[in-house]
Each structure stands twice: as structure tokens, then as C-alpha cells.
Amino acid sequence: MPTAPLAHADDLADFVDASPSSHHAAAEVARRLQQAGFAALDETDAWPEAPGRYLVVREGAVIAWVVPQGATATTPVRVFGAHSDSPGFKLKPQPTTGRLGWLQAGVEVYGGPLLSSWLDRELRLAGRLVLDDGSEVLAATGPLLRLPQLAIHLDRTANEGLTLDRQAHTQPVWGLGAPESADLLAEVAASAADGARIDAARIRGFDLVVADAARGAVFGKDDALFAAGRLDDLASVHAGTVAMAAAAEGFDGPHIPVLAVFDHEEVGSATRSGAAGPFLEDVLERIGFALGAGRQERMRALASSWCVSSDVGHSVHPNFAEKHDPVVRPLLGSGPILKINANQRYTTDGAGAAAWHGWCAQAGVTSQAFVSNNTVPCGSTIGPITATRLGIRTVDVGIPILSMHSARELAGVSDLFDLTRVAEAFFRG
Incomplete structure (x- = not known):
């Protein structure tokens, strides 16, 4: 494997390790882009x-953009969209539980995780703590559960045939003893907060999730494979972040590059920081206001804009070939995928496919098609969601993976690198 894709995979491992929750992912995107010269704004x-x-952060979501010299009220945007959340488990209120001498954590299933994949692996607790003065801090433990x-x-x-009850069989252990206080896990989270340790009594609310504690790893013949937690969809978030930092350097194109990372995609996106919420629309409207755009100018700009929605798709599985289309069978290591669905579960149409292939050609990247088996x-x-909210031309893409929604997913090293190259070509135009 050439050096550049391997270095990219190693950087992705760092990114995933720094992003055990959606709030951490948004913070890590902001940190990296601020290092690249982006100014953080407050709404x-x-x-x-x-x-x-x-850039601006809204909870577990972040949007970044570049306004070039010469931009006007009708300058179009190019949005690369992804999401920061992943299926798994979220901590319940009064989370310290237990029985028979074991300490356990009360968790609720978030999204659609492959439950059995979470068994017998060391897990972290991570997310945000909201304190008594309204301030927020991020917290992340090491291996704990x-x-x-x-x-x-x-x-x-x-x-x-293993069957797991979503309540009885999914409460992780994290120690021995009696759960005498409902504040035990809060104390652990407080001690794991960023910066100085905080008093657990100050915690008034929290959004804490469970994440795989193992670092991402390259492996296999010719170092072609990469495994990590939360590749759905941190693989796309990382690609967009790296591409945006590179494209922003000296950018003076005829459009406004935008990186939009949303939260809550795995549960429907209908939140203030999800794609079905107003976040992207709010930001684009404020960008337009700064350029003197009224409603007509804004509509003209959107009519000539593009959104690339990037999320993972299924690689053909060698042990379950019958689950895939008999002809269209994307494979790890053969390039990013163009996602197509006749019923518009993906937005790709002929115009979007043509545009995507053009950006791939510009980047020197080979693309694959993805379509589902009619019975699956x-x-x-x-x-x-983005196309419906904004009326913007949208195309769905991503990388092929195996073990989707597992605690630890499998991707191709070269695909990860190639997606970033196409994202940069898209931003640059």
C-alpha cells in the first residue's frame, strides 16, 4: 500500500479516537479547521x-465554509454533508444500576446497532456534561465498561441463534459493589471531563454514549484493510474535514465550499442539530445576508448549488453473496461508491451521477455503483432530507464497508483516501 493512503488511515484512527461521541466529533472538526485558519463563530x-x-458548532453538529474574494449574493454553494453520530447505547437518567454484587450502567439503545457486536469488548463512556451555570464540558473515559x-x-x-433482549441483556458491567448512589457514574464522568476535574454535584444534565475503546487499525494482505468503531459516519466526516482544510488554502473559486456535519442521523435527523432541522438553512441564510442576498438572490444561488451527501454503503459480503444485487457488487479497495435507489432513498439521479463522475475524474479516482437487492x-x-429542505441538487455517495452498524466496522484503506481526494476536487471545483 502506498504511503499516502496509510498515513491517511492512521490520521483517521486518531480522528476516531478523539471522537467517541458526536459532541467530541464536532469539537475535533472545529479544532482541526481552526488550526487550518478557520475562525469559530457563535450563533x-x-x-x-x-x-x-x-465555522460554527451547534451541539454535536458543525458547519464550516469559505467565502472567497468576489463572492456575491448569487454565488452558489457546494455542500459536503455527513453525520457525527453512530448506532450504539446512550446513558439513561439515574444510570448507576447493578445486582448480585455487580455495578452496571443503565443504557438505552440508540439507533440500530448490531447488538451482538458489542459483546465482550472494552467500552468507553463519552459525551457532554451540562453544569449548574449552564456551561458545557466534554468528558471521555478510557476503557470502563x-x-x-x-x-x-x-x-x-x-x-x-443468539437473541439479546434490548433491556435485560444490554446493561454493561463496570465494576464490583453495591449501587448505593445514583451519582457513581456521574463522578466517573466528572473525573474524565476535559481540563480540570469538576465537582459531580454541579452536573445538571448529560448526553453520554458508549463507544468502542480500541484504536482503529490497518491490517490484512498489503495493509489493504482498516477497522475501527464509528466509521459510519466518521469516515465521511474525516474525509470532509481533511478535504476542506486542503481546499481552503488559497481558495478563490466561483462558489462557496461548505462542510456540513449533522447529528442524530441514526435516529431520523429530526432535531435542531440534525439534517431535518434548520441548522444548514440558518447558516446558508446568514452567509447570504452577509453578501447582500434577499430571498430571490438566495433562491438563485441554491438553484445552481450542489450537495454531496456522504455516508457508508455495503460492500459485497463473501459469506452472504445472496443479500446483494447479483450484478452491481461494490468491493472494498475498488473506490468510493455512488449510491442509487429508484425510490429515492438516495437522491442520486442522472445529473448527479454525471457530476459525481466528473469530480472523480478530476481527482483521478475510480468510482463504483451501489444499488440494493430488490428483496433487501x-x-x-x-x-x-437536505434536498427536500433546500431544493438543492444532491447526490448520495460514500465508501463500501462490511459490518455496518457493528461496534467495529471494516473499510478499505484506499477507499478512505480516495473519498477525501474526490471531496477536495468537489470543494475546489
């Missing part, structure tokens, strides 16, 4: 009207 402040590089599987001696039919309905993405 409650007046925003600058001068051209430049800017585990969902221990029942031994085969106690369930001789386990290999014939596909999921959806932020693409249809």
Missing part, C-alpha cells in the same frame, strides 16, 4: 461580512 453574535474561513456474553456452557443453543430494502441518508 448568538453578529457574523463578519468579510470574505474568509469560518463491558457487555459480558453468557458462557456456552450455560446456553448450548447460542451458536444456533436499503436505508436512507441525509441526502433526501
Whole structure:
């Protein structure tokens, strides 16, 4: 494997490690882009009207953009969209539970995780803490929790079909003792807060999730494979962040590059920081205001704009070939994918396909098509939501992976690198 894709995969491993929750992912995107010269703005402040590089964070979502010299009220945008959340588990109120001498964490299933994949691995706790003065801090533990599987001696039919009860069998252990205080896990989270340790009594609310504690790793013949937690969709978030930092350097194109990372895609996106919420529309409207745009100018700009919705798709699985289309079978290591669905679960149409292939050609990247087997309905993405909210031309893309929604997913090293190259070509135009 050439050096550049391997270095990119190693950087992605760092990115995933720094992003165990959506709030951490948004913070890591902001940190990296601020290092690249982007100025962080607050939604409650007046925003600058001068051209430049800017970003704004809303909870677990972040939007970054570059306004070039010469931009006008009708300058179109090019949005690369992704999401920061992943399926898994979220901590419940009064989370410290337990029985029979074990300390456990009360968790609620978030999205559609592959439950069995979370068994017998070390897990972290991460997210945000909201304090008594309204301030927020991020917190992330090291390896803390585990969902221990029942031994085969106690369930001789386990290999014939494992069934996990979403309540009874998904409460991880994290220690020994009696759960005498509902503040035990809060104390652990407080001690893991960024910066100085805070008093657990100051915590008034929290959004804490469970994440795989193992670092991402390159492996396999010719170092072609990469495994990590939360590749759905941190692989796209990382690609967009790296591409935006590179494209922003000296950018003076005829459009405004925008990186939009949303939260809550795995549960429908219908939140203030999700794609179905107003975040992107709010930001684009404020960018337009700074350029003197009224409603007509804004509509003209959107009519000539593009959105690339980037999320993972399925690689053909060698052990379950019948689950895939018999002809269209994307494979790890063969390039990013163009996602197509006749029922518009993905937004790609002929015009979008042509545009995508043009950006791939500009980047020198080979693309693959993805379509579902007619008997296995596909999921959806932020693409249809963004197109519906803004009326913007949108195309759905991504990388092929195996083990989607597992605690640890599998991607191709070269695909990760190639997606970033196409994203940069898209931003540059």
C-alpha cells in the first residue's frame, strides 16, 4: 500500500479516537479547521461580512465554509454533508444500576446497532456534561465498561441463534459493589471531563454514549484493510474535514465550499442539530445576508448549488453473496461508491451521477455503483432530507464497508483516501 493512503488511515484512527461521541466529533472538526485558519463563530453574535474561513458548532453538529474574494449574493454553494453520530447505547437518567454484587450502567439503545457486536469488548463512556451555570464540558473515559456474553456452557443453543433482549441483556458491567448512589457514574464522568476535574454535584444534565475503546487499525494482505468503531459516519466526516482544510488554502473559486456535519442521523435527523432541522438553512441564510442576498438572490444561488451527501454503503459480503444485487457488487479497495435507489432513498439521479463522475475524474479516482437487492430494502441518508429542505441538487455517495452498524466496522484503506481526494476536487471545483 502506498504511503499516502496509510498515513491517511492512521490520521483517521486518531480522528476516531478523539471522537467517541458526536459532541467530541464536532469539537475535533472545529479544532482541526481552526488550526487550518478557520475562525469559530457563535450563533448568538453578529457574523463578519468579510470574505474568509469560518465555522460554527451547534451541539454535536458543525458547519464550516469559505467565502472567497468576489463572492456575491448569487454565488452558489457546494455542500459536503455527513453525520457525527453512530448506532450504539446512550446513558439513561439515574444510570448507576447493578445486582448480585455487580455495578452496571443503565443504557438505552440508540439507533440500530448490531447488538451482538458489542459483546465482550472494552467500552468507553463519552459525551457532554451540562453544569449548574449552564456551561458545557466534554468528558471521555478510557476503557470502563463491558457487555459480558453468557458462557456456552450455560446456553448450548447460542451458536444456533443468539437473541439479546434490548433491556435485560444490554446493561454493561463496570465494576464490583453495591449501587448505593445514583451519582457513581456521574463522578466517573466528572473525573474524565476535559481540563480540570469538576465537582459531580454541579452536573445538571448529560448526553453520554458508549463507544468502542480500541484504536482503529490497518491490517490484512498489503495493509489493504482498516477497522475501527464509528466509521459510519466518521469516515465521511474525516474525509470532509481533511478535504476542506486542503481546499481552503488559497481558495478563490466561483462558489462557496461548505462542510456540513449533522447529528442524530441514526435516529431520523429530526432535531435542531440534525439534517431535518434548520441548522444548514440558518447558516446558508446568514452567509447570504452577509453578501447582500434577499430571498430571490438566495433562491438563485441554491438553484445552481450542489450537495454531496456522504455516508457508508455495503460492500459485497463473501459469506452472504445472496443479500446483494447479483450484478452491481461494490468491493472494498475498488473506490468510493455512488449510491442509487429508484425510490429515492438516495437522491442520486442522472445529473448527479454525471457530476459525481466528473469530480472523480478530476481527482483521478475510480468510482463504483451501489444499488440494493430488490428483496433487501436499503436505508436512507441525509441526502433526501437536505434536498427536500433546500431544493438543492444532491447526490448520495460514500465508501463500501462490511459490518455496518457493528461496534467495529471494516473499510478499505484506499477507499478512505480516495473519498477525501474526490471531496477536495468537489470543494475546489
